[in-house]
Amino acid sequence: MKSICVIGIGYVGLPTAAMFASKGHRVVGYDLNEKAVNALNKGEIIIEEPGLGDLVKEVVAKGDLTAQTTCPDDCDVYIIAVPTPINEDKTADMRYVESATRAIVPHVRKGNIVILESTSPPRTVVDLMLPILKETGLELGEELLVAHSPERILPGRVLEELRTNSRIVGGINEKSSLEVKAVYESIVEGEIFITTSTTAEMCKLMENTFRDVNIALANELAKMSEELGVNCWDVIKMANQHPRVNILSPGPGVGGHCIALDPWFLVEKSKNAKLIHQGRLNNDSMPEFVENKIANLIGGLEGKTVALYGVTYKPNIDDVRESPVMHLANSLKAKGVDVRICDPHAGEKLDEDFDIYEAPKGADIVVLGVNHDEFKNVDFTKLTEVMRSKIIFDTRNFWSKADVEKAGAKYVLLGDGTM
Secondary structure, three states: EEEEEEEEOOOOOOHHHHHHHHHHOOOEEEOOHHHHHHHOOOOOHHHOEEEHHHHHHHHHHHOOOEEEEEOOOOOOEEOOOOOOOOOOOEEEEOOHHHHHHHHHHOOOOEEEEEEEEOOOOOOHHHHHHHHHHHOOOOOEEEEEEEEOOOOOOOOOOOOHHHOOOOOEEEEEEHHHHHHHHHHHOOOOOOOOOEEEEEHHHHHHHHHHHHHHHHHHHHHHHHHHHHHHHOOOOHHHHHHHHOOOOOOOOOOOOOOOOOOHHHHHHHHHHHHHHHHHHHHHHHOOOOHHHHHHHHHHHHOOOOOOEEEEEEOOOOOOOEEEEEEEEHHHHHHHHHHHOOEEEEEOHHHHOOOOOOOOOOOOOOOOEEEOOOOHHHHHOOOHHHHHHOOOOEEEEOOOOOOHHHHHHHHOOOOEEEEOOOO
16 A cells, blocks of 8 residues: 555545545645645545545544645655646646645655646646656656546546546656556556556547537537527437437536636647637637526616526536636626525535525526526426516526426526527
């Protein structure tokens, strides 16, 4: 068993640390966030992920997982799992990866392994990390082994996917790849593929870019359908009967720390990423498109009240990073709208969170932004009786038109070609 330091105990680092600890490794979580460190040392977590709380409680109680705000110097493996956000100009903000790499320089010794898990632009390992790690005086690839092994997990299913998904290991040489593969074999049941560090970086980015571009196509279909008076959901249903067609579902935009950001890393690095660039612009335009439709439905925005159901970037999680519905909410507020948010998962991250039947009081429209399970069995009669105008705008094709209309309200679906 190895001693492992996981740098960054957030949405990726914490479950990774807990999984390694559950297999008997001694794991230290290193993070500058004192709240996260203090919670972890109590066997608690500050993020929402099914099963993670119980696992953390178990491995902390056994003494296999601890956390601290300083970098330990007695570990065999250092895993960097810090955020890689984007700047306002859509370029990658690599300060956290750079600072994490610099933090371990005084602590690594001969035979150690350094792994970058953070999703990063191509050549991050080669151009950013290796020059810093050379300062250790160790021979890279021989005395200090280095690789990129990107996470490929889905929030809400993180623990299962850490265990069962295949994994990519991109070392700076074969020795690095093989040693890092051996590290992950203790927690990964899926196949582990070996490649170069830059190829591994590119693979992760293209996985998320594939999703982003295809969602952009669906969102463009929704826009065209509104323009041409066609129901895009009927189009999708029938077009997908073709054995080689799988159009995805449109929505109010794309969020999260992966799909909404990763394609920009490619746009930054390559002048040929034109389709990728346009897909990003299209998806980023959806909150404004939804806002304009709301304005048309209720006759303008200023002085109006909008009940907004769900603001996380996807259903049944608490993550609001890059959430298009949060962008929508903030934009509506800036235009003088009273936005009453109901989100049973993100409540602690909101200034004010309303109950399902409290949010629509006096509202001119109810907008479903995220299809949380808690919104499945809404009593639309009870919901709409307190509204000023009985209009329900569903951006996810989640609610029943018949149930809404039975309650005496108008049902509008994003991309259904009607007003």
